[in-house]
Amino acid sequence: MTRIAAAIFDMDGLLIDSEPLWQDAELTCFLPLGVPVTRELCKETAGRRIDEVVRLWQERFGWDGPDADEMVRRVLDEVTRLIVERSEALPGVHDTMRALQDQGIPMAIASSSPPALIEAVVAKLDLAPYLQLTHSGIHEQYGKPDPAVFLTTARKLEVAPERCLVFEDAPAGVTAAVRAGMQVVAVPSVFDPKDPAFAQADQVLGSLREFELARWL
16 A cells, blocks of 8 residues: 555535535426436436536436526535535544644545535635645546546646545545545445445545544555
């Protein structure tokens, strides 16, 4: 195992319990248009970029009214409102970041969410003192499970991929990190820990409270 030189965190479902809020936002925006999305369908697309999700629903169900770009904006507006109003850091987030910071390990967020939402979460959870940078998958050609968002983040941190430790809660994110050649700690949120994707991870935890940095130094 290579000693880590940087830590990269996913955001939704890993730092903040936002997956149920994404579901609420999608249901609020799509059900009035007659689009039969359900929480189970939303769970299947968790971790993917919202523009990709909206286009998937458009291809699968179709609707009369707002175009895909407008629906992306509506969902983002609603989920941002819900996150600012309701969300809290998940257990172990600040302790984990503090431990990494104490060891001089640079940190970043690499999320499928757009920059404005990442900024809202960083402000809400007061994470800025721990982070060197944030990077949104919106700026990549493809979202997770494509590894681009993680590879770009490592490049910005000026750390080789194999020396990055990624924290992820979603199967698509774990797969993306593995494809990037990074070490991975999986912390399943709304997902079944027995999902085959999690078997790719170097370690699977019940929460960030269980993380022990000494293993990676």
